[in-house]
Amino acid sequence: MGNVAKNQHITGPTLPSERSPSVLTGVPLHEVMRAGALAGAELLAGSAGLDRTVARLNVMEVPDVVAWVRPGELLLTTGYPLRDDPEQMVGLVEQLDVRGVAALAVKLGRYLDEVPPAALALADSLGFPVLSLPGGTSFDDVLTDVLTDVVNRRARTMARAEQVHHQLVDIVLAGGGLAEVTDGLCEVLDAVVLVTTPDGRVVAAAGDATQRARVLQGPWMDASGRLRTEDASTSLGLHGPDGGPGHAVVRVAAGALDHGRILAFPHDRAPDADDMHALERAARVCALVVTRDLAVAAVEDKYRADFLRDLVVGRAGPPEQVAEHAASLGWDVDRPLVVLVLEPDDDASSRPATGSVLRPLVERQSAALAGAVRTRDPRAAVCGFSGEAVALVGVPDHGDVGRLVQQLVAAVRGDGGGGRRPFTLGVSRVCRDAAAVPGGYEQARTAVRVGRQVSGTGAVTHFDSLGVYRLLSLVPDPGELASFAAETLRSLAGNDAEAADLRRTLEVLLETNLNVAETARRLHFHYNTLRYRIAKLERVLGPFTEDPTLRLDLALALRVVAMRGLRDGSTHHAGP
Secondary structure, X not given: OOOOOOOOOOEOOOOXXXXXXXXXXXXXXXXXXXXXXXXXXXXXXXXXXXXXXXXEEEEEOOOOOHHHOOOOEEEEEOOHHHOOOOOHXXXXXXXXXXXXXXXXXXXXXXXXXXXXXXXXXXXXXXXXXXXXXXXXXXXXXXXXXXXXXXXXXXXXXXXXXXHHHHHHHHHHHOOOOHHHHHHHHHHHHOEEEEEEOOOOEEEEEEOOHHHHHHHHOOOOEXXXXXXXXXXXXXXXXXXXXXXXXXXXXXXXXXXXXXXXXXXXXXXXXXXXHHHHHHHXXXXXXXXXXXXXXXXXXXXXXXXXXXXXXXXXXXXXXXXXXXXXXXXXXXXXXXXXEEEEEEEEXXXXXXXXXXXXXXXXXXXXXXXXXXXXXXXXXXXXXXXXXXXXXXXXXXXXXXXXXXXXXXXXXXHHOHHHOOOOOOEEEEEOOOEOOXXXXXXXXXXXXXXXHHHHHHHOOOOEEEHXXXXXXXXXXXXXXXXXXXXXXXXXXXXXXXXXXXXXXXXXXXXXXXXXXXXXXXXXXXXXXXXXXXXXXXXXXXXXXXXXOOOHHHHHHHHHHHHHHHOOOOOOOOOOXXXX
């Protein structure tokens, strides 16, 4: 299709916020049909689309109008361009629907006697409204009446959005935060309002308690109370009821920084473009609040992190001064504590966590760890350093540190707000007081490093569980350890399947103190097969069944092989 008469494409004023058909400001088609100029208009097909928004009007004077139509248009035609081949209307209906056109209005009687039944059937299946206009309808009158309604609706929308903006700005100027802003927006929109972080953590909520509880238990929330930001039901724009309350979603952003989402769930009605415009204004105000709070928090967090850094490296001062300073920050360090060190892992599915990627990742995981810890110990100290998060957590009343750590890890991982990026956690021994914290910090860092080497990414390692790995980790040169393993294990130090299989046989033999029957049972070998394997191992390694010193060397060499990352000397270091 080609061109349309240049002076016939008539549209209303375009708002800056109109970025997609989902946020067009206009008048629903069922209201447009009540305009005086459309008196006598009949809906021929597509009744399911009567809620489509009419934001513009256009007149079809040539067959190839499709390239010139825009979303939200009410397309008027006398049928003249289709008079020689009315069946073209079938394809026209399909293409207009794809382009987001609101409806097609045809003046029958002069050039077309009827709309082809195939076109009406397609329009019904698509929910694309097709109207029949009386023969005496004046397009000029339709343009005037409908555009007047559209402009008036837009003026009301802009006035409402401006009112919302002024009310929320006044709240912020009076010192209000996100909680007060959501309360104010809730009153204006008569809706439940949520503000979340980029990964879906709800940071503010307002609205009727019953309605709010229903929203927070909806299918768009996961079991941990996080908004499923990865789901289509929470994508930006308007969402119809579809089994639950309809809602609108807008991004809270400042420049290129994504600070989260703001959602509105109106009471007893579907959200509309007016709600979207009001939410967009509110999102800007929320971005200002978040930016302000981040600036204040950055200063406070730096002050807290500096003190915690001094504490864990042993330069915070005398014990009584340390306890007093910590108490002023809401921390209690004068009690039995465990030190936790959480360090992000490199994720094979994305680029390594370094530089500009690492810092926000540590901040997110530090915030997630802080949230998990403080629900169980409000007086705990939690801060993020340059490449790790550190927490000083009180020993629970039940004394089971392992259970506490399991609960914390479960709360932070996955949907727990840690950015869904793997991390390694190290746990110190119990520190009796603040004076023992520097030693506990080094223990936790050692547990992180060795735990990652032994178990790979995502390890949770207690210092007390390291055993001989603690001693091996003290060797400063990884190459020396790798050399020791290669010299002791000889061909068994290789990476091939046979070497790994024989190492496993040797490992179980040493674990069972050379009990051949028990080893055969564990490995599901025949007794004679294991005897053959032992003979083969001794030909390669020497008479380890008779030499206890050789057995000790072999046991250590197997532990070295188990420590991942030693062969290439790779390490993962983070600290204050």
